[in-house]
Amino acid sequence: MVRSLLRPMTTATLFNQTIRAANVSASAATAPLPVKSVLIVGGGTAGWMTALILARSLIPRGVEVTLVESPTVGIIGVGEGSTPWLRGFFDSLGIEEAEWMPACHATYKCGITFDRWSTRPGFERYFHPFASMLDNLTMTQFVHNANARINGADLHAHPDRFFIAARLAARCKAPKPVERFPFDIWHGYHFDAALLGEFLHRKAQARGVRYQVAHVTHATLDATGAIASVSTREGGELRADLYVDCTGFQGLLIDKALHTPFVSFSENLFNDAAVAIPSPLGAGPIPSETVSTAMRHGWSWKIPLTSRYGNGYVFSTQFCSPEEAERELRAHLGLLEADVPARHLRMKIGRVTRHWNRNCLAVGLSQGFIEPLEATALLFIQQTAENFVKVLEQGDLGEAAHDRYNEGVNAHFEGTRDYIVTHFKTNSRTDTEYWRANGANLNLSDPLKQLLLLWMNGRSIAPAVRQQALGRGYPVFSWYSILAGTGIFPERENLRAPTAQEAVYSMAEIDDLLDRSEVNYSDHAETLKNIPPRRSGDSLQVYFW
Numbered sequence: 001m002v003r004s005l006l007r008p009m010t011t012a013t014l015f016n017q018t019i020r021a022a023n024v025s026a027s028a029a030t031a032p033l034p035v036k037s038v039l040i041v042g043g044g045t046a047g048w049m050t051a052l053i054l055a056r057s058l059i060p061r062g063v064e065v066t067l068v069e070s071p072t073v074g075i076i077g078v079g080e081g082s083t084p085w086l087r088g089f090f091d092s093l094g095i096e097e098a099e100w101m102p103a104c105h106a107t108y109k110c111g112i113t114f115d116r117w118s119t120r121p122g123f124e125r126y127f128h129p130f131a132s133m134l135d136n137l138t139m140t141q142f143v144h145n146a147n148a149r150i151n152g153a154d155l156h157a158h159p160d161r162f163f164i165a166a167r168l169a170a171r172c173k174a175p176k177p178v179e180r181f182p183f184d185i186w187h188g189y190h191f192d193a194a195l196l197g198e199f200l201h202r203k204a205q206a207r208g209v210r211y212q213v214a215h216v217t218h219a220t221l222d223a224t225g226a227i228a229s230v231s232t233r234e235g236g237e238l239r240a241d242l243y244v245d246c247t248g249f250q251g252l253l254i255d256k257a258l259h260t261p262f263v264s265f266s267e268n269l270f271n272d273a274a275v276a277i278p279s280p281l282g283a284g285p286i287p288s289e290t291v292s293t294a295m296r297h298g299w300s301w302k303i304p305l306t307s308r309y310g311n312g313y314v315f316s317t318q319f320c321s322p323e324e325a326e327r328e329l330r331a332h333l334g335l336l337e338a339d340v341p342a343r344h345l346r347m348k349i350g351r352v353t354r355h356w357n358r359n360c361l362a363v364g365l366s367q368g369f370i371e372p373l374e375a376t377a378l379l380f381i382q383q384t385a386e387n388f389v390k391v392l393e394q395g396d397l398g399e400a401a402h403d404r405y406n407e408g409v410n411a412h413f414e415g416t417r418d419y420i421v422t423h424f425k426t427n428s429r430t431d432t433e434y435w436r437a438n439g440a441n442l443n444l445s446d447p448l449k450q451l452l453l454l455w456m457n458g459r460s461i462a463p464a465v466r467q468q469a470l471g472r473g474y475p476v477f478s479w480y481s482i483l484a485g486t487g488i489f490p491e492r493e494n495l496r497a498p499t500a501q502e503a504v505y506s507m508a509e510i511d512d513l514l515d516r517s518e519v520n521y522s523d524h525a526e527t528l529k530n531i532p533p534r535r536s537g538d539s540l541q542v543y544f545w
């Protein structure tokens with residue numbers, strides 16, 4: 001019997017985390033902090049996000065926060081897509097979308113379409129959504145159908161029909177409901193990286209962060225091996241109780257000064273370079289999604305801003321040269337003859353072993369990087385800085401606190417790495433050596449091997465995700481989305497008819513529910529012209545099934 005969506009039913013158990021504008025409580029505000037001065041080296045997105053997070057809680061308590069930036073080394077200038085956590089960042093600082101989004105040419109992001117990663121018929125394309133309150137009505141059904149499908153039942157298990165975000169993205173709608181519709185949608189953003197940096201810079205200075213332009217040449221260590229000071233080319237020496245390394249891939253403090261060991265992920269993930277080319281927006285609608293398209297030796301991103309598209313090709317230099325990659329990207333974008341300059345970048349994939357080492361915290365590319373397939377780097381920046389503030393507020397800077405903190409960041413890195421690896425492992429392309437090598441790559445973590453084994457044996461993967469570091473990277477529905485979305489199901493000659501217990505949900509009813517919900521969301525381009533204010537009582541609702 002088909003179970004009605006409208007009848008009372010057991011909904012998915014959701015972990016609902018709310019982030020509101022933070023107020024330093026009276027008792028916390030008076031407790032002494034273990035540091036009196038912080039020096040952030042580096043003024044890219046990592047430097048300014050960290051400065052704002054630290055400023056919010058430390059400056060009111062008398063801590064001096066200074067950011068020093070080189071006049072000659074530029075920022076990386078890419079990194080234009082986010083996860084929904086960025087909304088929590090701005091909310092916690094009390095900065096409205098209506099203020100920062102136009103300043104950064106920002107658009108809304110409902111999720112990511114993965115195109116041509118799989119060659120399995122019907123699964124050539126799928127959408128990885130950001131889950132929301134509304135999905136509480138359809139996520140159980142998706143997971144139920146996917147579990148039946150891995151057991152051979154002929155049921156619809158492609159994720160796209162189950163998530164409102166997939167609908168909105170397919171129709172270029174904004175994830176902002178009309179006033180009367182009570183469902184908040186979890187969404188991310190796209191933005192111009194350089195403009196975001198400038199915006200954050202202005203805000204941080206207005207909130208009391210001191211700013212200095214100087215090129216740091218080296219750090220001097222004290223007898224314990226901690227950083228005593230940093231010297232600048234301009235001649236000055238800068239001292240602080242705590243140093244934050246935001247110098248990008250070069251890791252001037254965490255690596256060059258403290259020699260913190262680095263764990264490379266190059267055996268798990270082959271991509272080590274990228275080429276970026278902007279393209280005009282054109283006359284059509286503005287999409288509310290990132291599109292990631294599998295290419296011959298990697299994948300390309302397409303990110304819509306209000307002023308242009310940001311495009312890039314992430315590839316492996318083991319399999320193709322930067323020139324070949326640029327040519328392929330230009331052909332893909334229809335820009336073979338266009339006089340648009342391309343930017344070539346190298347990427348160091350992996351993480352340091354200790355993000356907090358002695359009196360130095362590494363944030364951003366200096367602490368590590370996983371290729372940008374799911375746009376997670378800003379989330380790492382945010383969580384690394386936010387969690388460090390919590391440690392400072394607890395006042396314990398002992399060895400055990402260091403270890404606990406670093407274990408937490410490392411688990412987040414490993415869980416995210418495994419999710420990204422899954423994209424390459426589940427692909428079914430065999431057209432180039434690159435894809436064949438990815439498909440054959442056996443360098444998978446034990447938790448990921450176990451998870452794939454469970455799936456291929458027709459077992460629920462939810463408990464494994466929740467128990468392992470895998471869940472620190474991505475929630476259960478994301479793991480179901482990637483596996484079901486690429487159509488990697490246990491090999492079977494023929495699918496069988498579902499049992500009565502399996503066929504409990506009606507796809508027609510799910511379609512109808514989403515049809516009726518979708519009318520409450522408007523055109524993306526129109527919404528961006530007049531960004532709605534945060535609704536009273538609105539806060540970031542984070543759903544993890």
Ligand SMILES: Cc1cc2nc3c(=O)[nH]c(=O)nc-3n(C[C@H](O)[C@H](O)[C@H](O)COP(=O)(O)OP(=O)(O)OC[C@H]3O[C@@H](n4cnc5c(N)ncnc54)[C@H](O)[C@@H]3O)c2cc1C
Binds near residue numbers: 069082246365366
């Ligand atoms: C191809 C690619 C695509 C990406 N896409 C995404 C994405 O979609 N989403 C996402 O979240 N992230 C993405 N990222 C990551 C993102 O770009 C970075 O995490 C983010 O920009 C932060 O960089 P950063 O501030 O750590 O480093 P940088 O931007 O490199 O900044 C380094 C700063 O350090 C300063 N500096 C360097 N040396 C010195 C010195 N000697 N003295 C003083 N100052 C110094 C520089 O002046 C600069 O201000 C992407 C990265 C790459 C490579």
